[in-house]
Amino acid sequence: MVKPLVGLSLTGGVRHDDHSQFGGATTFGANANYTPNNGATNIRMSYGEGFKAPSLYQLYGTDVGNAGLRPERSKSYDIGFDQRLGGDRAILSVTAFRRDTKDQINYDYSIGLYGGYNNLDRTRAKGVEAMLTLKPVDALTFTAAYSYVDARDRNTDARLPRRAANAVSVSADYVWPFGLSTGATVTMVGDSFNDATNAVRLDGYAVADVRASFPIMENLEIYGRIDNLTDEKYATVHGYGTYGRSAFGGVRVRF
Numbered sequence: 445m446v447k448p449l450v451g452l453s454l455t456g457g458v459r460h461d462d463h464s465q466f467g468g469a470t471t472f473g474a475n476a477n478y479t480p481n482n483g484a485t486n487i488r489m490s491y492g493e494g495f496k497a498p499s500l501y502q503l504y505g506t507d508v509g510n511a512g513l514r515p516e517r518s519k520s521y522d523i524g525f526d527q528r529l530g531g532d533r534a535i536l537s538v539t540a541f542r543r544d545t546k547d548q549i550n551y552d553y554s555i556g557l558y559g560g561y562n563n564l565d566r567t568r569a570k571g572v573e574a575m576l577t578l579k580p581v582d583a584l585t586f587t588a589a590y591s592y593v594d595a596r597d598r599n600t601d602a603r604l605p606r607r608a609a610n611a612v613s614v615s616a617d618y619v620w621p622f623g624l625s626t627g628a629t630v631t632m633v634g635d636s637f638n639d640a641t642n643a644v645r646l647d648g649y650a651v652a653d654v655r656a657s658f659p660i661m662e663n664l665e666i667y668g669r670i671d672n673l674t675d676e677k678y679a680t681v682h683g684y685g686t687y688g689r690s691a692f693g694g695v696r697v698r699f
Contacts, residue, residue: 451478451479451480452476452477452478452479453476453477453478454474454475454476455474455475455476456472456473456474456475457472457473457474458470458471458472458473459471459472459473461495461497463497463515465497466497466514466515469495469515469517471492471493471494471495472491472492472493473490473491473492473493474490474491474492475488475489475490475491476488476489476490483528484527484528485525485526485527485528486525486526486527487524487525488522488523488524488525488526489522489523490520490521490522490523491519491520491521492519492520493517493518493519493520494516494517494518494519494520494545495515495516495517495518496515496516496517496518496549497515498510498513498514498515498549498561502549502561505561507556507557507558507560508551508555508556508558508559508560508561509560509561510560510561510562513549513561513562513563514547514563515547516545516546516547516548516549517545517546517547518543518544518545518546518548519543519544520541520542520543520544521541521542521543522539522540522541522542523539523540523541524537524538524539524540524573525537525538532579533578533579533580534576534577534578534579535575535576535577536574536575536576537573537574537575537576538572538573538574539572539573539574540570540571540572541569541570541571541572541573542568542569542570543568543569543570544566544567544568545564545566545567545568545569546565546566547563547564547565548563548564548567549561549562549563550562550563550564550604550605550640552605552639552640553638553639553681553682553683554639554640554641564597564599564604564640565597565598565599566597566598566599567595567596567597567598567604568595568596568598569593569594569595569596569604569607570593570594570595571591571592571593571594571595571609572591572592573589573590573591573592574589574590574591575587575588575589575590576588576589583618583619583620583621584616584617584618584619585616585617585618586614586615586616587613587614587615587616588612588613588614588615589612589613589614590610590611590612591610591611592609592610593607593608593609594609595607595609597640600640600641602637602640602641602642603636603637603642604640605636605637605638605639605640606636606637606638606646606680606681607636608633608634608635608636608648609634609635609636610633610634610648611631611632611633611634612631612632613629613630613631613632614629614630615627615628615629615630616628623658623659624656624657624658625656625657625658626654626655626656627654627655627656628652628653628654628655629652629653630650630651630652630653631650631651631652631653632648632649632650633648633649633650634648635647635648636648638681638682639682644682646679646680646681646682647678647679649676649678650676651671651672651673651674651676651678652672652673652674653669653670653671653672653673654669654670654673655667655668655669655670656668656669657696663697663698663699664695664696664697664698665695665696666693666694666695666696667693667694667695667696668691668692668693668694669691669692669693670689670690670691670692671687671689671690671691671692672686672687672688672689672690673689674689675688675689676688
């Protein structure tokens, strides 16, 4: 890490992967962060390269493996900022990003009886992510997040399978004076497509989750949560259901 100016930090790195089947690959990464006002504002940029060899299952898995798979290679760029307001009472983060991938490994449900893996020649995912955290009082926290992702096959201009363009989540957490913590999250995900040709649409959905925890001793607490509170029927993969309303509980020990 180097700091050429007050508030500015620069980092960089180099990584080399040596794969017995796919040979060597050297990748680079760099980050820049600038804070002009003692941490209230942080402006950030990054660049990264990636190399991902197919797993043994992707290559040789029964019925789904593809011994002809090629490794993924990618380049990623992002720029964004974090802004604190009123101390830590409000924090706004916004990030714009782009990722270009060569030979992206994809699971294609149209291959064979059970589907299988293949490579997508050229893909690009670009978009923006935003998050706002509000803490009007110490015991109460609101968080809202939004993401927009335009992920496409650059050869066909079709949207990449099972990647919704829009997603929103809103949550609230409150710590009661007697120690009980409660919270709820609502997640909304837009439509997507199940296949690379965009022939099978997956409908968007909204799911609500609630949670609570209570300390019994300094290092011991009980907790519980209910996922999919409204028992929403939805699918993230065509033909495969997801869990309905589910309840969980337990004891958490900290050492």
